[in-house]
Amino acid sequence: xxxxxxxxxxxxxxxxxxxxxxxxxxxxxxxxxxxxxxxxxxxxxxxxxxxxxxxxxxxxxxxxxxxxxxxxxxxxxxxxxxxxxxxxxxxxxxxxxxxxxxxxxxxxxxxxxxxxxxxxxxxxxxxxxxxxxxxxxxxxxxxxxxxxxxxxxxxxxxxxxxxxxxxxxxxxxxxxxxxxxxxxxxxxxxxxxxxxxxxxxxxxxxxxxxxxxxxxxxxxxxxxxxxxxxxxxxxxxxxxxxxxxxxxxxxxxxxxxxxxxxxxxxxxxxxxxxxxxxxxxxxxxxxxxxxxxxxxxxxxxxxxxxxxxxxxxxxxxxxxxxxxxxxxxxxxxxxxxxxxxxxxxxxxxxxxxxxxxxxxxx
Amino acid sequence: xxxxxxxxxxxxxxxxxxxxxxxxxxxxxxxxxxxxxxxxxxxxxxxxxxxxxxxxxxxxxxxxxxxxxxxxxxxxxxxxxxxxxxxxxxxxxxxxxxxxxxxxxxxxxxxxxxxxxxxxxxxxxxxxxxxxxxxxxxxxxxxxxxxxxxxxxxxxxxxxxxxxxxxxxxxxxxxxxxxxxxxxxxxxxxxxxxxxxxxxxxxxxxxxxxxxxxxxxxxxxxxxxxxxxxxxxxxxxxxxxxxxxxxxxxxxxxxxxxxxxxxxxxxxxxxxxxxxxxxxxxxxxxxxxxxxxxxxxxxxxxxxxxxxxxxxxxxxxxxxxxxxxxxxxxxxxxxxxxxxxxxxxxxxxxxxxxxxxxxxxx
Numbered sequence: 001x002x003x004x005x006x007x008x009x010x011x012x013x014x015x016x017x018x019x020x021x022x023x024x025x026x027x028x029x030x031x032x033x034x035x036x037x038x039x040x041x042x043x044x045x046x047x048x049x050x051x052x053x054x055x056x057x058x059x060x061x062x063x064x065x066x067x068x069x070x071x072x073x074x075x076x077x078x079x080x081x082x083x084x085x086x087x088x089x090x091x092x093x094x095x096x097x098x099x100x101x102x103x104x105x106x107x108x109x110x111x112x113x114x115x116x117x118x119x120x121x122x123x124x125x126x127x128x129x130x131x132x133x134x135x136x137x138x139x140x141x142x143x144x145x146x147x148x149x150x151x152x153x154x155x156x157x158x159x160x161x162x163x164x165x166x167x168x169x170x171x172x173x174x175x176x177x178x179x180x181x182x183x184x185x186x187x188x189x190x191x192x193x194x195x196x197x198x199x200x201x202x203x204x205x206x207x208x209x210x211x212x213x214x215x216x217x218x219x220x221x222x223x224x225x226x227x228x229x230x231x232x233x234x235x236x237x238x239x240x241x242x243x244x245x246x247x248x249x250x251x252x253x254x255x256x257x258x259x260x261x262x263x264x265x266x267x268x269x270x271x272x273x274x275x276x277x278x279x280x281x282x283x284x285x286x287x288x289x290x291x292x293x294x295x296x297x298x299x300x301x302x303x304x305x306x307x308x309x310x311x312x313x314x315x316x317x318x319x320x321x322x323x324x325x326x327x328x329x330x331x332x333x334x335x336x337x338x339x340x341x342x343x344x345x346x347x348x349x350x351x352x353x354x355x356x357x358x359x360x361x362x
Numbered sequence: 363x364x365x366x367x368x369x370x371x372x373x374x375x376x377x378x379x380x381x382x383x384x385x386x387x388x389x390x391x392x393x394x395x396x397x398x399x400x401x402x403x404x405x406x407x408x409x410x411x412x413x414x415x416x417x418x419x420x421x422x423x424x425x426x427x428x429x430x431x432x433x434x435x436x437x438x439x440x441x442x443x444x445x446x447x448x449x450x451x452x453x454x455x456x457x458x459x460x461x462x463x464x465x466x467x468x469x470x471x472x473x474x475x476x477x478x479x480x481x482x483x484x485x486x487x488x489x490x491x492x493x494x495x496x497x498x499x500x501x502x503x504x505x506x507x508x509x510x511x512x513x514x515x516x517x518x519x520x521x522x523x524x525x526x527x528x529x530x531x532x533x534x535x536x537x538x539x540x541x542x543x544x545x546x547x548x549x550x551x552x553x554x555x556x557x558x559x560x561x562x563x564x565x566x567x568x569x570x571x572x573x574x575x576x577x578x579x580x581x582x583x584x585x586x587x588x589x590x591x592x593x594x595x596x597x598x599x600x601x602x603x604x605x606x607x608x609x610x611x612x613x614x615x616x617x618x619x620x621x622x623x624x625x626x627x628x629x630x631x632x633x634x635x636x637x638x639x640x641x642x643x644x645x646x647x648x649x650x651x652x653x654x655x656x657x658x659x660x661x662x663x664x665x666x667x668x669x670x671x672x673x674x675x676x677x678x679x680x681x682x683x684x685x686x687x688x689x690x691x692x693x694x695x696x697x698x699x700x701x702x703x704x705x706x707x708x709x710x711x712x713x714x715x716x717x718x719x720x721x722x723x724x
Contacts, residue, residue, distance in 0.1 A: 076442060087509040090680065115477070118504060118515045119595070142480060147449040153480045154516060233481070318452065 002218045006137065006225040008157060008232055015137060015161040015221050019210060022049065022125070022164040025056035031123055031159040034094025036061045040082055040109040041100040042069040045127055048170055053100055053125070063089045067105065072258055074104045074144050076152065082112040096121040096159070102128035102175075103135035103262065107153070110141030114156030124158045127167040129179020130263050133186075133220035136161050138228040138238075149249050155233055163221075165213055173206075177299040178263025180205060181244075183216055184294060185270060186223040189240050192337025194219060199290070202297055239341045243331040244269030247304070250316035254308055260301070267300035275360040276353040277333040280345055287336040288361045303358050310354040364580045368499065368587040370519060370594055377499060377523040377583050381572055384411065384487070384526040387418035393485055393521040396456025398423045402444055402471040403462040404431040407489055410532055415462055415487070425451045429467065434620055436466045436506050438514065444474040458483040458521070464490035464537075465497035465624065469515070472503030476518035486520045489529040491541020492625050495548075495582035498523050500590040500600075511611050517595055525583075527575055535568075539661040540625025542567060543606075545578055546656060547632060548585040551602050554699025556581060561652070564659055601703045605693040606631030609666070612678035616670055622663070629662035637722045638715040639695040642707060649698040650723050665720050672716040 001018035016027055037060045041050050046066045054062055065085045067078055086095065099109035099122060106124050113122035126136035142153015168176065183205075187195030198205075204212040224241065231238040247269030252260060260268075271292045278288035292302045304313075317328060330350075333339050353360070363380035378389055399422045403412050408428045416424055427447045429440055448457065461471035461484060468486050475484035488498035504515015530538065545567075549557030560567075566574040586603065593600040609631030614622060622630075633654045640650035654664045666675075679690060691705050692712075715722070 076438060080438060083507055083514055087507050087513060111477075115473075115504075115514050115516055117513060118502065118517055140480065142477075145445055145449050151449060151479060152445055152477050154477055155480055 002214060004218060004221045004225055006157070007229040011139075011157040013158055013160050015163060015225070017132075017163040017165070017214060017218055017221065019165050019214070021162055022052060022166070027160075027162060028053070028056055028098075028123070032057075032060065032096045033121060033159075034092070034096060035059075036063075036091050036095040037098060038063050038065065038082075038086060038089070038091060038095060039098045039100055040065045040067065040105060040112070042067045042102075042105055044069040045101040045105070049100060049125075049127065049167065053098065061089070063091070067108070069104075070258065071104055071144070071252075071262070072256075074108055075146075076143055079108055079112055079143050082109065083116060086112070086116055091116070091120075093117045093120060096123060098123045098125060099136075100125045100127065101131070102126065103131040106131050106136050107141050107150070108143055110139070110156055110158070111143060111153050114141050114154035119156065121159050122156070124161040126161065126163060128171060129168060129176055129217075130182055130261075131179075132163045132165075132168075132217055133179060134182040134224065134241075136163075137221055137224045138241075139232065147253075149252060163217060165208075165210065165217065168208055168213070173299065175261065176206065176208070178261045178267075180298045181263035181267040181270070181295065181300055183220050184291075184298070185241070185243050185266065186220050187337060188270060188291065188333060189223070189243055189339045190337060191223065192335075194223075195294075195337055199294055202294065206298065239329075240331055240339050243339050244271075244273055246317055246330055247272045247313070250313050251304060251308065253316045254312050255305055259305075264301050267295045267298075268302055268304055271295060271302040271360055272304065272353050273330065273332055275356060276330070276345060276350060278361050279349040279352060280332065282332065282334045283336065285361060290336065292360070303360060304354075306357055310351050313354045364576060366580060366583045366587055368519070369591040373501075373519040375520055375522050377525060377587070379494075379525040379527070379576060379580055379583065381527050381576070383524055384414060384528070389522075389524060390415070390418055390460075390485070394419075394422065394458045395483060395521075396454070396458060397421075398425075398453050398457040399460060400425050400427065400444075400448060400451070400453060400457060401460045401462055402427045402429065402467060402474070404429045404464075404467055406431040407463040407467070411462060411487075411489065411529065415460065423451070425453070429470070431466075432620065433466055433506070433614075433624070434618075436470055437508075438505055441470055441474055441505050444471065445478060448474070448478055453478070453482075455479045455482060458485060460485045460487060461498075462487045462489065463493070464488065465493040468493050468498050469503050469512070470505055472501070472518055472520070473505060473515050476503050476516035481518065483521050484518070486523040488523065488525060490533060491530060491538055491579075492544055492623075493541075494525045494530075494579055495541060496544040496586065496603075498525075499583055499586045500603075501594065509615075511614060525579060527570075527572065527579065530570055530575070535661065537623065538568065538570070540623045540629075542660045543625035543629040543632070543657065543662055545582050546653075546660070547603070547605050547628065548582050549699060550632060550653065550695060551585070551605055551701045552699060553585065554697075556585075557656075557699055561656055564656065568660065601691075602693055602701050605701050606633075606635055608679055608692055609634045609675070612675050613666060613670065615678045616674050617667055621667075626663050629657045629660075630664055630666055633657060633664040633722055634666065634715050635692065635694055637718060638692070638707060638712060640723050641711040641714060642694065644694065644696045645698065647723060652698065654722070665722060666716075668719055672713050675716045
């Protein structure tokens with residue numbers, strides 16, 4: 001088993017990564033401090049793993065909430081179901097919420113934990129690649145508003161994160177690919193050697209070979225933990241983790257959250273960021289093309305939907321949280337493996353990227 | 363003008379207290395750091411002060427939300443109206459929310475600020491005695507759940523608090539009395555000389571005489587600021603500020619939030635706490651009686667509603683946030699001006715207090 005520590009002073013916590021770690025009840029129980037637990041999951045994950053978790057929690061008051069699966073349910077109404085269950089079962093301030101599932105379950109459960117009685121403990125058990133390498137690490141929690149993703153939420157750190165790579169074996173290929181999009185992101189942010197490693201090892205990751213899989217997840221968690229430790233509340237460097245997200249969120253917002261899963265939208269967004277970075281003269285053509293090539297090998301979409309106009313993009317992007325005093329900031333690449341947040345891009349070139357469609361430089 | 367500083371490291375902030383401070387636009391403007399402002403108020407306060415505030419905010423994008431007045435609207439649905447307005451007007455992370463009104467407006471606006479885009483700035487302009495001496499200081503924000511008060515929320519500190527004693531002149535006598543209940547509370551917690559000062563000066567406070575009024579508000583804010591600085595997240599001493607609240611919340615929950623305003627419910631709760639403290643042998647009869655006597659002089663109710671049974675109380679109190687691992691904790695008085703949080707009370711004596719009705723020792 002690998003352990004990565006997220007170093008945040010008195011809010012520090014461990015990430016346990018291994019094949020079969022969910023079968024070790026000690027790991028889970030040692031991070032529960034009261035006598036009440038509420039396991040929150042969804043109707044896809046529940047039949048696979050819920051009973052396994054509940055069985056480990058004998059001796060606790062253990063209640064469960066099973067939410068409908070899907071980003072479209074990541075909203076205040078679903079959040080209220082968790083509050084209702086907590087109140088109905090009389091959970092108090094010492095309760096621990098356990099998020100068992102992907103990023104949606106983690107984000108919504110984390111925000112429930114952040115806000116129930118002004119903050120209770122929680123534990124993340126992410127069961128998808130995406131949530132294992134990204135959303136379960138760093139304490140961002142929240143729900144969507146009809147007009148924008150993750151607009152309502154809090155920073156709230158878990159007690160620990162339990163990553164069992166066994167859970168990935170029940171995922172559809174599409175979900176594995178979507179998760180790997182975020183792994184590629186870490187290479188593009190500040191780690192060109194990791195990007196090159198991914199080019200070499202992508203087939204092993206797609207088939208869930210244990211050794212490369214554990215290496216990639218641990219490396220991604222370490223990268224994220226390092227960035228989060230530097231900038232917990234995203235006032236600076238942490239914003240780089242949003243590479244591809246500004247374009248991606250716009251695509252999700254306009255197409256509905258059901259058309260693309262997040263990693264797919266982020267893949268398109270990263271390819272658009274590479275394209276704009278190339279147009280700005282910051283990224284060589286073959287480097288920009290290598291981004292799209294790797295994403296394609298993973299089986300990800302890399303071109304924006306033809307139905308989206310330049311104005312669709314600009315209107316959705318203006319609502320992005322990275323808009324500061326109404327001037328748009330983007331995460332772009334100054335080199336392969338060296339991303340920056342900047343307002344210094346030419347609007348004309350941005351419009352070229354937004355309208356390029358299948359002619360993106362990749 | 364008086365200034366009290368709440369000392370919380372990099373989250374420290376000033377409380378300005380004075381007659382007419384709302385007419386000084388500099389005070390307000392110096393605490394707004396972006397170029398967007400959302401003023402949240404209710405339909406009673408809006409006609410009195412909203413235009414005055416908006417006039418001071420020329421040069422900012424200044425939007426407003428007017429909520430319906432009343433504790434019964436302190437819920438997730440009303441909170442969503444604030445999110446909707448912020449999204450509709452495209453407020454970004456640098457926006458400042460201004461809470462203009464009593465405790466309900468302050469609590470709900472504070473939670474909107476805590477959770478919008480995972481936290482934006484806010485400023486409190488409390489316009490009632492209760493909110494000036496209690497809820498606007500200390501960073502507790504939140505909304506009610508149908509099954510319990512303040513069950514959903516966050517700790518989120520404002521940039522500053524602006525207290526204009528002029529705003530009290532438009533209050534009904536009932537609201538002034540309710541606010542003074544919380545002022546009495548500070549005397550009972552740890553300040554017997556202040557309790558005695560209140561006995562001497564209560565008539566001047568009821569008629570809003572400037573000198574005693576400013577002294578009492580400043581003294582109450584200092585007391586609260588001191589306690590909050592010691593214990594921001596209420597893991598210990600801060601819980602003493604809930605004197606009377608456990609009984610009071612039970613009364614509000616069972617009678618509906620519209621029957622008693624909070625200070626009235628807390629007054630009854632403090633009198634019940636004094637009664638139980640006397641039954642425990644901790645508080646002399648004449649001291650317990652002096653609590654009820656002062657509250658009566660202020661015009662507050664001191665007896666629980668006859669419709670409430672012992673079981674009604676116990677059932678509501680079991681949901682109180684001060685329930686730790688399902689054993690009930692109460693704030694009781696070991697002496698006049700010396701309160702403690704304790705599980706060490708006899709259930710039989712608690713039942714006597716809960717069933718005493720008009721026979722409470724006061």
